[in-house]
Amino acid sequence: MSAIRICLSDPVLRAAGLILALQGAVACSFNPYVSTLAVNSFGFGDRGYAIILALASLVAVSASVYGGIRADQTARRKRITLTAILALLTGCLLMTVHPTRWTFALTAAFLIPISSVTFGQVFALARLAATRYPPDLRDGIMAVIRALFAAPFVVVLPLWSVAFAAGAPVTLIFPVAFVLSILMLAAVLRLWPADGTARWDDRPSGLSFRAALSEMGQPRVAARVIALGAVFSASTVYMAIVSLVMVRSVGRGPQDVALYVGLVAGLEVPFMLMIPGLTRGIPSTRLIFAGAALYCLHVALLPALAGSPLVWLLVLPAAIGGAVILTVPIAYLQDLLADRPGAGASLMAVQRLAGDVIAAGCFSLGTTLSGYGAVALFGVAASLIGAASLRVADRR
DSSP states (O other), X not given: OHHHHHHHHOHHHHXXXXXXXXXXXXXXXXXXXXXXXXXXXXXXXXXXXXXXXXXXXXXXXXXXXXHHHHHHHHOOHHHHHHHHHHHHHHHHHHHXXXXXHHHHHHIIIIIXXXXXXXXXXXXXXXXXXXXXXXXXXXXHHHHHHHHHHHHHHHHHHHHHHXXXXXXXXXXXXXXXXXXXXXXXXXXXXXXXXXXXXXXXXXXOOOOOHHHHHHHHTOHHHHXXXXXXXXXXXXXXXXXXXXXXXXXXXXXXXXXXXXXXXXXXXXXXXXXXXXXXXXXXXXXXXXXXXXXXXXHHHHHHHHHHHTTSGGGGXXXXXXXXXXXXHHHHHHXXXXXXXXXXXXXXXXXXXXXXXXXXXXXXHHXXXXXXXXXXXXXXXXXXXHHHHHHHHHHHHHHO
């Protein structure tokens, strides 16, 4: 509760939370449906979607790493964040006025992934702002900020469920995301502290781009980021298959997808807020392994139970496990490069790249050999191997 009060009363943390909440609203409007849009609406097929997913991951991590290093080099975090949001706004505008096959490919594979820079820079801002508070409150503050990204899923996805049940086209997500991106742009312009005027120490790093990359590429850092990426791949697999297994042939539709994803994300929020207090003293890698095991249970069973009422029971292990694997790695990654808030935050994008590439491989291999059930099992295996590898690496 102390962390929540701080986030509500501190203008900078409040701004970070608002921007992340708006980005969460965009993400929950787009992420559950990108696979069905690519495969079914725009005719790219399973292999085409796997290519789009891999390209999007590569663009996202390149932009995030470049943006994070530049933010540390120049301490101009606001300007870099504005550029990222403009990419999101442009992509959503193009899909609103000219929703063709190749416009979708450009938006999904390039413009929206560039906007992922915003996620890392908001966390860098929050981490810097949190340095003004006692150390024992900082993990709680970061957990609250992360929970605000998930909070819109509780409201937005049920609204999409109602809209799709009433016959709205799935492409309606783009004009809505365009409006949300305008609000994000306004929030950064009005509420983000001007570069060089913050009340904490944020000096340019003085490192060259190559030196900063070398710092990020140290074996002790890279190995852990890849292992966390493997853990995260289960989440990407889940988002890729949820709208492909909840289809009319099993008595489901887009409204069920929105409701399921919304329930999972909604339940994640209270668990995210409870984790720092309930797990104090437990090693991060042990928590990540336990969270991955719970999350993998839901991913493995989702294709089999998609048409059954029992599928709704999976939201509980999904929410508990998801709260852990989405929250605990944030501080873990930032601590790997504690003196470089921008580069440390961009490690989340590198982790995401590793996870998305692994997930794309799981999707391609699973659909080639069998189907979406095999995709889920490959994602589960990769996630558990990553969590086990992380525990072994930290023990040594």
